[in-house]
Amino acid sequence: MxxxxxxxxxxxxxxxxxxxxxxxxxxxxxxxxxxxxxxxxxxxxxxxxxxxxxxxxxVAKGGFTLLKVAAEEQEIVKGGVLFAEYKGIRFYREPSVSFLKALMS
CATH class of the missing domain: 1.10.10 (Arc Repressor Mutant, subunit A)
Structure with a gap:
């Protein structure tokens, strides 16, 4: 062995x-x-x-990449805090799983 x-x-x-x-x-x-x-x-x-x-x-597990947003990188837009941005799509709060599935289909 x-x-x-x-x-x-x-x-x-x-x-x-x-x-x-x-x-x-x-x-x-x-x-x-x-x-x-x-x-x-x-x-x-x-x-x-x-x-x-x-x-x-x-290394992405399962085809997904973990998004991390550092406090100093957060962007305040119209009273809201930018949660994440990827390829031009901005999220101002954590999206639901069903919403993400709808985006992928």
């Missing part, structure tokens, strides 16, 4: 170092994968894991 976990850690370290090497190079993904005899799907799988390990708080 410990050997399998060590192999996974080694594989993760190996793939992360390859991803970092590719990002520092000027090679295309196709050329890089051919150079290391790696499938492009494998590369992208590990690329996602690599970026998730660098910024775990930015």
């Amino acid at each position: 410990e050997q399998q976990q060590a192999n996974k850690l080694t594989k993760k370290q190996e793939m992360f170092s390859l991803i970092a090497e590719h990002e520092a190079s000027a090679l295309t993904v196709r050329d890089f994968c051919e150079l290391y005899d790696m499938a492009q799907g494998t590369y992208y799988y590990w690329l996602k894991k690599y970026h998730a390990s660098l910024e775990p708080e930015k």
Whole structure:
């Protein structure tokens, strides 16, 4: 069991170092994968894991992103406080789930 976990850690370290090497190079993904005899799907799988390990708080769970509004960033508009804004849509209070579902459909 410990050997399998060590192999996974080694594989993760190996793939992360390859991803970092590719990002520092000027090679295309196709050329890089051919150079290391790696499938492009494998590369992208590990690329996602690599970026998730660098910024775990930015990884969306379930396709949603947590919106945080800092007190100093709140905008007071016509007597109300801006709750959140995303791509031009402004919310002055927390929207209901049914409203958000209606927006997505």
